[in-house]
Amino acid sequence: MSVRPGPTFDALTAELAALAQTSAAEPPVVTRVVFSEADLRARAYVKALCTEAGLSIKEDAIGNTFARWQGSDPELAPIGTGSHIDAIPNAGSYDGTVGVLGGLEAIRVLQRAGFRPQRSIELVTFTAEEPTRFGIGCMGSRMMASVLSSQQALALLDKEGRGLEELRAQAGFAGALESVALPTGSFHQFVELHIEQGPLLEEEGIDLGLVTHIAAPASLRIIIEGEGGHAGARLMPGRKDALAAAAELILALESAAKSSGAIDTVATVGVCEVFPGAVNSIPSRVHLETDIRDTDGARRDSVLNALATACADTAKRRGVRVTTKLVNADPPAKCDPAIVQALETSAREAGRTYKKMVSRAYHDSLFMARIAPVAMLFIPCRGGVSHRPDEYASPEWIAGGVDVLARTLAKLAG
Numbered sequence: 001m002s003v004r005p006g007p008t009f010d011a012l013t014a015e016l017a018a019l020a021q022t023s024a025a026e027p028p029v030v031t032r033v034v035f036s037e038a039d040l041r042a043r044a045y046v047k048a049l050c051t052e053a054g055l056s057i058k059e060d061a062i063g064n065t066f067a068r069w070q071g072s073d074p075e076l077a078p079i080g081t082g083s084h085i086d087a088i089p090n091a092g093s094y095d096g097t098v099g100v101l102g103g104l105e106a107i108r109v110l111q112r113a114g115f116r117p118q119r120s121i122e123l124v125t126f127t128a129e130e131p132t133r134f135g136i137g138c139m140g141s142r143m144m145a146s147v148l149s150s151q152q153a154l155a156l157l158d159k160e161g162r163g164l165e166e167l168r169a170q171a172g173f174a175g176a177l178e179s180v181a182l183p184t185g186s187f188h189q190f191v192e193l194h195i196e197q198g199p200l201l202e203e204e205g206i207d208l209g210l211v212t213h214i215a216a217p218a219s220l221r222i223i224i225e226g227e228g229g230h231a232g233a234r235l236m237p238g239r240k241d242a243l244a245a246a247a248e249l250i251l252a253l254e255s256a257a258k259s260s261g262a263i264d265t266v267a268t269v270g271v272c273e274v275f276p277g278a279v280n281s282i283p284s285r286v287h288l289e290t291d292i293r294d295t296d297g298a299r300r301d302s303v304l305n306a307l308a309t310a311c312a313d314t315a316k317r318r319g320v321r322v323t324t325k326l327v328n329a330d331p332p333a334k335c336d337p338a339i340v341q342a343l344e345t346s347a348r349e350a351g352r353t354y355k356k357m358v359s360r361a362y363h364d365s366l367f368m369a370r371i372a373p374v375a376m377l378f379i380p381c382r383g384g385v386s387h388r389p390d391e392y393a394s395p396e397w398i399a400g401g402v403d404v405l406a407r408t409l410a411k412l413a414g
């Protein structure tokens, strides 16, 4: 069994191109927001390919799609693989889609090789990995893992004020939202193929990244209220400048992340809105959005705690009011050593180079890790570029990923 660009593999290249053209924007731009007309056409396309490959298809109440290659022992929990096909506005062709169509190709490679799995293999297409519509990433896998309850999901609205209930019904999905949650053990193991979305593999000339940890973000929203006034008439003693207080907090966060003792700790203030925002007016109110990530939950939370302490300290010292809201704090995931081992053995057998690495972006696998052992397989993408129309993964890189995914699925499914 060998997967190389060539006549057979060209089908996958053509399918990726066809999926990329199923978009609300002109090629090469891909825009495919969940439950949009383009998303529904893309879903139909992928389901048709799965049916053609002899897989049986099930969809849950929000459109998470499971295409099953029945194993010889259908009672056993299946091996899962897959990713997402929704895309943010102005995106490219490979984020998520390589894991879905590449996962399908891995199944077809095994079928062509005459392999018969003992455990069923299920290709999962997750609904709404991107936060574009509902403002929350990985909605489908979050609900599968019971991290997002049906009540919380019902409260989500898109920018036009339309809720999940209306949008899913319009897309043709029905049934109790509670039924989306899957018990632990529903999948024996899960492995996701994905582009790296970073530059390391290409820079180092390595075929594959075997993901050992998936970092997860915590986000704290900070509102600082001071006292405004005339920038000339108000003298420095007694000022309650909200932006000067915010500056202290931004530096306190940077310093907490730098001194965590680990290179994997990162912290960012990506939003700083100043009110009233006039050159001759003392800032009276500042809104900060922070993003703190790590592969280790306790270490990340200690940075979060250091920031909370700095908020209290700055408020007291400067006489400003600081209020915080924890917007989200998903736990990081550690990949399953047995799956990583299977990936490693497969990479060696396939003659592909690999390195172990951390996923710094998060993926559906982060939530699948709550209900099943997971791992991820990364392939290079040109320049580390993602979420842009010029996102690119070569057929050779994709073939490497499919090759090793197929071998791994064969090992896991027995």
Ligand SMILES: [Zn+2]
Residues within 6 Å of the ligand: 084, 095, 096, 129, 194, 363
């Ligand atoms: Zn993705």
